[in-house]
Amino acid sequence: MRVESLSAVHFRNLSVPEFRPGEGVNIICGANGLGKTNLIEAIWLFTGCRSFRSARDKELIRIGEEKAELTMNFFAGGRRQDAALLLDEKRHFTLNGVNLPGGRQMMGEFACVAFTPLHLAIVKDGPEERRRFLDIAISQLRPLYAKTVLEYNRVLAQRNAALRAAKDNPAMRPLIELWEEPLAAKGAAIIEARMNYLERLNEKAAAIYDEISAGREQLTLGYRAYAREKTDANAAQIKEELLRAIGARREADLEHGSTGVGPHREEFSVRLSGVSARTYGSQGQQRSAALVLKLAEAALYAEVTGEEPVVLLDDVFSELDPARQQYVVKHFENRQVFITCCDEASVTRLADSVSVFHIEELRGIDHV
Ligand SMILES: Nc1ncnc2c1ncn2[C@@H]1O[C@H](COP(=O)(O)OP(=O)(O)OP(=O)(O)O)[C@@H](O)[C@H]1O
Numbered sequence: 292m293r294v295e296s297l298s299a300v301h302f303r304n305l306s307v308p309e310f311r312p313g314e315g316v317n318i319i320c321g322a323n324g325l326g327k328t329n330l331i332e333a334i335w336l337f338t339g340c341r342s343f344r345s346a347r348d349k350e351l352i353r354i355g356e357e358k359a360e361l362t363m364n365f366f367a368g369g370r371r372q373d374a375a376l377l378l379d380e381k382r383h384f385t386l387n388g389v390n391l392p393g394g395r396q397m398m399g400e401f402a403c404v405a406f407t408p409l410h411l412a413i414v415k416d417g418p419e420e421r422r423r424f425l426d427i428a429i430s431q432l433r434p435l436y437a438k439t440v441l442e443y444n445r446v447l448a449q450r451n452a453a454l455r456a457a458k459d460n461p462a463m464r465p466l467i468e469l470w471e472e473p474l475a476a477k478g479a480a481i482i483e484a485r486m487n488y489l490e491r492l493n494e495k496a497a498a499i500y501d502e503i504s505a506g507r508e509q510l511t512l513g514y515r516a517y518a519r520e521k522t523d524a525n526a527a528q529i530k531e532e533l534l535r536a537i538g539a540r541r542e543a544d545l546e547h548g549s550t551g552v553g554p555h556r557e558e559f560s561v562r563l564s565g566v567s568a569r570t571y572g573s574q575g576q577q578r579s580a581a582l583v584l585k586l587a588e589a590a591l592y593a594e595v596t597g598e599e600p601v602v603l604l605d606d607v608f609s610e611l612d613p614a615r616q617q618y619v620v621k622h623f624e625n626r627q628v629f630i631t632c633c634d635e636a637s638v639t640r641l642a643d644s645v646s647v648f649h650i651e652e653l654r655g656i657d658h659v
């Protein structure tokens with residue numbers, strides 16, 4: 292998979308007439324605040340996922356303008372394709388001339404693995420970040436998974452509303468149970484997909500971490516069920532167990548007004564040589580672990596689909612030692628990768644055949 296050209300109109304501070312990246316390593320360099328991350332974000336949006344900055348769509352439109360437009364030609368599935376994204380109050384995608392109902396229909400058509408300083412949160416922050424990581428990675432591989440997550444969240448909101456209603460009015464209690472079967476069914480599908488994904492990701496990540504740390508440390512990922520016994524079973528068994536666990540917590544849930552068990556509370560652990568990377572890891576170790584998760588995500592995507600995802604690395608080199616920097620660039624040798632940095636020299640010396648772009652030049656004459 293690769294980007295062949297990208298153009299932008301009124302996208303944040305960018306208007307880019309035409310950016311034609313190379314097929315391998317592309318370095319986007321320039322001073323702070325010129326729009327390097329914005330360019331990476333523009334490419335990312337064609338995955339159909341929300342911005343990794345979790346910005347509201349409106350924030351993507353240049354201040355003072357009503358609309359922004361991105362167009363991209365890319366190569367995927369053995370053919371050239373073109374996509375456009377018009378941002379106004381909403382997001383409007385067009386793929387090969389066809390208007391799509393929403394972003395979800397772009398998933399699986401164009402895939403990226405992005406690593407930015409914000410993604411450090413996967414290792415450093417709370418469980419929500421790890422759930423988000425899994426959900427985005429799995430959705431790009433299996434677009435139907437994104438639909439299941441959406442449906443699960445709807446049913447969860449219904450049960451939570453029933454819990455709150457029943458607190459004041461006991462006659463509403465049967466409504467709570469009504470939502471438990473569908474909640475367990477959708478929840479089990481999510482848990483099974485996450486566990487399968489994590490098992491394969493763990494294998495890849497362990498091997499990559501071994502290389503990047505020259506065998507000094509071992510990385511292990513493990514699925515963590517919360518308020519539920521851990522299962523290693525299929526969706527049908529997980530569903531039975533989840534249904535039991537949800538029923539067992541009904542009184543506590545009534546008290547709290549929310550559902551305390553299910554995939555929305557579960558997560559995974561990231562361990563380095565047996566101890567939590569979140570609690571004990573050094574800054575550099577946490578950074579390496581987050582980066583390795585992303586490298587493993589890209590490797591797994593390629594293994595499952597037979598196609599390399601586009602890799603976006605925003606500002607990643609500032610805290611990696613030269614050996615780890617070298618490893619990253621070599622790792623991506625035969626794929627299209629975009630690396631942003633402020634200091635061009637530090638990156639170009641890492642690879643022989645890189646394409647270097649200066650963000651000021653890409654932006655043409657249309658500066659803010
Ligand atoms: N909606 C918007 N309208 C106009 N300008 C915007 C909008 N959103 C962001 N910007 C501008 O974009 C710039 C930030 O761009 P970006 O984050 O891509 O910079 P960068 O080149 O990655 O910088 P750094 O090296 O510091 O990471 C800021 O100057 C900001 O004011």
Ligand SMILES: [Mg+2]
Pocket residue numbers: 327328329605606
């Ligand atoms: Mg930036």
